[in-house]
Structure formats: structure tokens, C-alpha cells
Amino acid sequence: MSFKNNHKTVLNKVFLIFICAALISAPACSSAPSLQKYSAAFTDVFDTVTEFTAYCDSQSKFDTVSAELHAELLRLHKLYDIYNEYGGTVNLAYLNRVCGEGPVEVGEEILSLLKEGVSWYRLTNGRMNIFAGSVLSLWHECRENGEGIPTEEELFEASKHVSCESVVIDGKTVHFTDKELKIDAGALAKGHAYHSVSLLLRDLGVTDYLLNLGGNVTAEGNKPDGKWKIGVQDPDGNGLYTTVKASGVSVVTSGDYQRYYEYDGQKYHHIIDLDTLYPAAAYRSVTVICRNSWDADALSTALFLLSVEEGERLLKQYEAEALWIKADGVAVRSEGFSKYE
Amino acid sequence: MSKPVLRNIILIVSVLAVSALLFIVFYGGRSAGRSFEITVNGRMYGTYALDKDITVDVDGLCTVSVKDGAVSVIDSACSGKDCVHHKPISMSGERIVCLPNGVVIRVTGDGVDAVI
Amino acid sequence: MKKTKKIALCGVMCALAFAFSYIEFLIPFDMIGIPGIKPGFANLVIMAALYTLGLPYAAAVSAFRILLSWLIFGNFTSFLYSLAGGVLSLLLMFVLKKYKVFDEVGVSVSGAVVHNAAQLCVSALLTSGAVLYYMPVLLVAGVVFGVINGLLLKPVIKRTEKLFL
Structure with a gap:
């Protein structure tokens, strides 16, 4: 073997090592500081567990965002709370107490929630009704106690005070002409709360995050390895029924397994059908995917209360997709639902 | 081999x-999970990531801890403490159950970010 | 054996069965991170009663142990599990012994396995099936401790008979 040849081999080796080093270091130098996944869970807002997951460049950045988010969620929780008043704030509990007496001036957020409630009432002929607090509170009380069911008389009496015609919105004031009428905005509050939260997060510069307000998930942006994956529970508790890939949409499930109590061997869940005044029985769960978070929230409850055909008409109107799991376990998908699966 | 011994072996x-x-049925085809969920008396309490070390207080019933991608119960208000003695779980579908408290902790897999 | 002698022996066995339950309660036997697994030496005493005194006395020992554990450790769900496990395993062991299907080891293994399976089925009923995944672990544990207890059973019976008969 000549000297020349030997020299060449060494050079080849050096060259090879150089190429390898360049290949390894290039992506590291060119890409932005890598994003880390962080998550936080709050248990003190909207009577459910709220999870916030985001990709941030540092723990301290995430903690700041998460603290501001938590403060905003607490504010919204108080605003839409129908059980407690917080001295001074005009919240739903306050309105429920005083709106029967005369017109009350309300803030922008509550005003838009109430107007939304009126339009859903008209759209669904009163099936989806945020002014049915008188009926819902009877069930809420039993659920809190974990026993008993409201009597037929109580329910029938309460059902006389749920008409949206008794709600007079005039400019910035609200007045209930029916003193017994109560608001229960459970079907709309989380969607509306999310709207305020999304503005806050945008201002804070968070673009890729997932917020789960107890069954009400909004996915913005992407994970580094693709879209967010959201599991839809099997209503019988056998793991996941399906998974939905989401980016820039809200995915909301209304299910009979989310809030319920058992009494006398019977399960009573939280979505009340105002025709029967009992928990709606047609479906185990309804999952809605929609660009707009408050439409998604409202649609999931509305679809739970309507027939599949009526629901499909609403979905077309709102450009949304849905998955119904019927009481007999049969699943129905709207035309475009499977493209998210 | 005598007859009784043969029967014992059978x-x-x-x-x-x-x-x-049963082991294959219950544990077959599992991949490493990336999140886990806690249910209390069958109701969803929360879903948490497994890739970050955290501690969760489950309504004062028990304390759940994540360490090195595995979740375990580190303290519990129940009498038997079987849940505390359970080894940490990390595989998709694995569970820790605390019967007296009605708490079930289950690892969910396939990179699911939230469960609704 | 005289009836008084039998009753006295039964009393001793009740005390012994409960003592084993108590020791297993005090010392957690969860080896290699597997909880809820116990050697079940109380079952050894119950089997000894079954072989030396017969089914009624063995049933008395088992019932006494289960009731006393409930009263002293005060856990109603555990009581339900023990009851299901105790009744089913004793009945099975009695049948297997009577018709000479198995020797002591086989009877012991069958009893331990059925005891564990019945307990888990009751807890599955109470928790909508969430714990059934634990079945294979408990079955294997039943085999292991069933064999150990079965091997111990022969000398135990011999000595009991020598001492009391």
C-alpha cells in the first residue's frame, strides 16, 4: 500500500466525520428554540376540571400565561354563576334575584349571552332554553343531594316560568316580566367564557394550545408533531369511542355520563328535556365540532335535545359536524365528521 | 407419576x-401511554400528562404523583392502602383502583391530548 | 372424636384462623409491587378443619373469621369480598375432597383460586368491571399460595389428628 493511498483514506475519514457533524448540527442551529409542552389543571371554575395545555419556550412563560388564564376564568366563572353572588358584580345569580323587580343594566358580556339565549330559544322552538332555571334548579338540587327526584307537580309548576317572551331586553337593560323566571346558562356559558379567554391568550402571544373546560375543548394551532388529538369517551366507560384531530376548532361533547346522580337504581343526568321535564333520553352523548366555540357549546346541548334530522339542519346552518351516540349504542355521524377522525 | 400428582399438575x-x-386479553397490544385520567366514583376528575412530574390532590381522597413518566398513588385516606402499594403504572390501559374511595386512575394512550 | 373435643378444637381453630388474618392485616404481603395478595394461611386452618372435623365445623371457622374481621377491621366492602370468597371456596373444596377429585394440594389450589376469583368478581360488580384486569395476577397468586398451603396441609392434618384424636 503506497503512502499516497493511505493519506487518501485518512482524508476520506476526516471528510466523512465533518459531513456527519454538519448534518447533526444544522437542524439544531437553524430551528427556533424548541418548544416544550406544559399543562395545568384548575378545579375551581365552572364546577368541573379545566385543563390547559400549551407549547411554550419556558416554564416561567407558561406559568405567567396560566396564572392570567386562571384569573380570567375565575372572573368569568363568577360572572356566569347562578348560585352565588359576589358583592357588587352584576352576575347571573344577581339578575335572577332582581330582574323580576324591574329593568337592570347589565354588562356587554351578559347582554350578548342573553341575546344568544333568545335566538337559540327561537331557533329550537324553546327546546334549548337558557331561561329554564326554575325547572333546572329542581334537578340541580336533587343532583347535589344525590337523591330524590322532583315531583310532577313541582316540575309542572316550574315549567310555567320558562318563556323567553317574559325576558325584555331593552338597550343595555334586562327585565323579567315573570318574577319566577330564572336564567341557567349552563349550555352557553362555557362557550362564551372561552371567547373571552381566547382573546386574552391571543394578546399574550400563545398560538398553540388546548383548553378543556370540562368536556368543552378548544384546540388552537398545532402540536409540533401535528394536530391536537381529542379522545371522545365511550359512554359506557370502556375507554375511548373515537379520537378527533383538531386544529382551530372547538370540540364539545354533551354526555349523560358527565354529570349525573343515581337514585333508586336509575341514573339522572344534567340535560333536561323541557317537553318531558325529565333528563333527555334519546342519546348517550353528542359531540359537535365547529369553528366557533360558543356555537359548538350551544349546538352540543341543542342536538342532545333534538332529533337527528333537526340536528342535521342546524349543523348545515352553522357549518358544524356531529357524532351522536344513541341510547341503544348506535352511532350516527354527520356527513363530514369522519374527516376529523 | 401417581394419579393425584398428575391431576394437580393438570x-x-x-x-x-x-x-x-386473560393476561393477553387485558394487556395485549398496549403501547406506552402519554396521559392518564382520574375518575372519582365513575365521574371524570381530570386528564393529566405523563411527561411532566406533577402531584395531584384528588379531592382530599388521595394524592397522585407522576414521576419519570409513571403515575402512582403516594397517599390515600382509605383503610387498606392497596392503591398506595400498587406499583407505578405507565402503559396505556393500566389502572390503579382505590375501591374504598371509588378512585380509578387509568393511563390513556396514543398521544391523546384531552378526553371528553 | 367426642363432640366436646371437636367443639374445643373448633374453637382453637377459629382463634388461629383469625390470628392469621390479623397477622396478614398487620404485615402487608405486597411483594414486587402487587397489592392485595395474601398467603391466606387462614385458609390453611379452614382446610385443616374441613379434613379433621368436617364441613359444618370448617364453615363455622370460616364464618367466625369473616365476621370477626369485619367487626374488628370495620370494612363492609372487604366483608362482602371475604364472604363471597369464603363461601364459594369452602363449598368447592368440600365437593372436591368428598368425591376425591384432588388430593390436599389440588383442593388447596382450587380453593385459593376460587377464593380470589370470587372476591374480584364482587369488587368488579361494585366498580363496573374496572378491576377485572387484575384477574390473571390473582389467579397466579392463588396457584402459588395454594400449592404452599396444600403442601403444609398434609403434616398439619397429621399432627392435629395425633394431638386431638
Whole structure:
């Protein structure tokens, strides 16, 4: 073997090592500081567990965002709370107490929630009704106690005070002409709360995050390895029924397994059908995917209360997709639902 | 080999075979999970990531801790403490159950970010 | 054996069965991170009663142990599990012994396996099936401790008979 040849081999080796080093270091130098996944869970807002997951460049950045988010969620929780008043704030509990007496001036957020409630009432002929607090509170009380069911008389009496015609919105004031009428905005509050939260997060510069307000998930942006994956529970508790890939949409499930109590061997869940005044029985769960978070929230409850055909008409109107799991376990998908699966 | 001993062996082998079969049914085809969920009396309490070390207080019933991608119960208000003695779980579908408290902790897999 | 002698022996066995339950309660036997697994030496005493005194006395020992554990450790769900496991395993062991299907080891293994399976089925009923995944582990544990207890059973019976008969 000549000297020349030997020299060449060494050079080849050096060259090879150089190429390898360049290949390894290039992506590291060119890409932005890598994003880390962080998550936080709050248990003190909207009577459910709220999870916030985001990709941030540092723990301290995430903690700041998460603290501001938590403060905003607490504010919204108080605003839409129908059980407690917080001295001074005009919240739903306050309105429920005083709106029967005369017109009350309300803030922008509550005003838009109430107007939304009126339009859903008209759209669904009163099936989806945020002014049915008188009926819902009877069930809420039993659920809190974990026993008993409201009597037929109580329910029938309460059902006389749920008409949206008794709600007079005039400019910035609200007045209930029916003193017994109560608001229960459970079907709309989380969607509306999310709207305020999304503005806050945008201002804070968070673009890729997932917020789960107890069954009400909004996915913005992407994970580094693709879209967010959201599991839809099997209503019988056998793991996941399906998974939905989401980016820039809200995915909301209304299910009979989310809030319920058992009494006398019977399960009573939280979505009340105002025709029967009992928990709606047609479906185990309804999952809605929609660009707009408050439409998604409202649609999931509305679809739970309507027939599949009526629901499909609403979905077309709102450009949304849905998955119904019927009481007999049969699943129905709207035309475009499977493209998210 | 005497008859009783042969029968014992048949018994033991068949029970072990049934165990192996059940083991495959319950644990087969699992991948490492990336999140876990806690339910209290069948109700969803929360879903948490497994890739970050955290501690969760489950309504004062028990304390759940994530360490090195595995979740375990580090304290519990129950009498038997079986849940505390359970080894940490990390595989998709694995569970820790605390019967007296009605708490079930289950690892969910396939990179699911939230469960609704 | 005289009836008084039998009753006295039964009393001793009740005390012994409960003592084993108590020791197993005090010392957690969860080896290699597997909880809820116990050697079940109380079952050894119950089997000894079954072989030396017969089914009624063995049933008395088992019932006494289960009731006393409930009263002293005060856990109603555990009581339900023990009851299901105790009744089913004793009946099965009695049948297997009577018709000479198995020797002591086989009877012991069958009893331990059925005891564990019945307990888990009751807890599955109470928790909508969430714990059934634990079945294979408990079955294997039943085989292991069933064999150990079965091997111990022969000398135990011999000595009991020598001492009391």
C-alpha cells in the first residue's frame, strides 16, 4: 500500500466525520428554540376540571400565561354563576334575584349571552332554553343531594316560568316580566367564557394550545408533531369511542355520563328535556365540532335535545359536524365528521 | 407419576393457561401511554400528562404523583392502602383502583391530548 | 372424636384462623409491587378443619373469621369480598375432597383460586368491571399460595389428628 493511498483514506475519514457533524448540527442551529409542552389543571371554575395545555419556550412563560388564564376564568366563572353572588358584580345569580323587580343594566358580556339565549330559544322552538332555571334548579338540587327526584307537580309548576317572551331586553337593560323566571346558562356559558379567554391568550402571544373546560375543548394551532388529538369517551366507560384531530376548532361533547346522580337504581343526568321535564333520553352523548366555540357549546346541548334530522339542519346552518351516540349504542355521524377522525 | 400428582399438575397448568389467556386479553397490544385520567366514583376528575412530574390532590381522597413518566398513588385516606402499594403504572390501559374511595386512575394512550 | 373435643378444637381453630388474618392485616404481603395478595394461611386452618372435623365445623371457622374481621377491621366492602370468597371456596373444596377429585394440594389450589376469583368478581360488580384486569395476577397468586398451603396441609392434618384424636 503506497503512502499516497493511505493519506487518501485518512482524508476520506476526516471528510466523512465533518459531513456527519454538519448534518447533526444544522437542524439544531437553524430551528427556533424548541418548544416544550406544559399543562395545568384548575378545579375551581365552572364546577368541573379545566385543563390547559400549551407549547411554550419556558416554564416561567407558561406559568405567567396560566396564572392570567386562571384569573380570567375565575372572573368569568363568577360572572356566569347562578348560585352565588359576589358583592357588587352584576352576575347571573344577581339578575335572577332582581330582574323580576324591574329593568337592570347589565354588562356587554351578559347582554350578548342573553341575546344568544333568545335566538337559540327561537331557533329550537324553546327546546334549548337558557331561561329554564326554575325547572333546572329542581334537578340541580336533587343532583347535589344525590337523591330524590322532583315531583310532577313541582316540575309542572316550574315549567310555567320558562318563556323567553317574559325576558325584555331593552338597550343595555334586562327585565323579567315573570318574577319566577330564572336564567341557567349552563349550555352557553362555557362557550362564551372561552371567547373571552381566547382573546386574552391571543394578546399574550400563545398560538398553540388546548383548553378543556370540562368536556368543552378548544384546540388552537398545532402540536409540533401535528394536530391536537381529542379522545371522545365511550359512554359506557370502556375507554375511548373515537379520537378527533383538531386544529382551530372547538370540540364539545354533551354526555349523560358527565354529570349525573343515581337514585333508586336509575341514573339522572344534567340535560333536561323541557317537553318531558325529565333528563333527555334519546342519546348517550353528542359531540359537535365547529369553528366557533360558543356555537359548538350551544349546538352540543341543542342536538342532545333534538332529533337527528333537526340536528342535521342546524349543523348545515352553522357549518358544524356531529357524532351522536344513541341510547341503544348506535352511532350516527354527520356527513363530514369522519374527516376529523 | 401417581394419579393425584398428575391431576394437580393438570389443575395448575390449566389455571395458569387461563391466566395467560386473560393476561393477553387485558394487556395485549398496549403501547406506552402519554396521559392518564382520574375518575372519582365513575365521574371524570381530570386528564393529566405523563411527561411532566406533577402531584395531584384528588379531592382530599388521595394524592397522585407522576414521576419519570409513571403515575402512582403516594397517599390515600382509605383503610387498606392497596392503591398506595400498587406499583407505578405507565402503559396505556393500566389502572390503579382505590375501591374504598371509588378512585380509578387509568393511563390513556396514543398521544391523546384531552378526553371528553 | 367426642363432640366436646371437636367443639374445643373448633374453637382453637377459629382463634388461629383469625390470628392469621390479623397477622396478614398487620404485615402487608405486597411483594414486587402487587397489592392485595395474601398467603391466606387462614385458609390453611379452614382446610385443616374441613379434613379433621368436617364441613359444618370448617364453615363455622370460616364464618367466625369473616365476621370477626369485619367487626374488628370495620370494612363492609372487604366483608362482602371475604364472604363471597369464603363461601364459594369452602363449598368447592368440600365437593372436591368428598368425591376425591384432588388430593390436599389440588383442593388447596382450587380453593385459593376460587377464593380470589370470587372476591374480584364482587369488587368488579361494585366498580363496573374496572378491576377485572387484575384477574390473571390473582389467579397466579392463588396457584402459588395454594400449592404452599396444600403442601403444609398434609403434616398439619397429621399432627392435629395425633394431638386431638
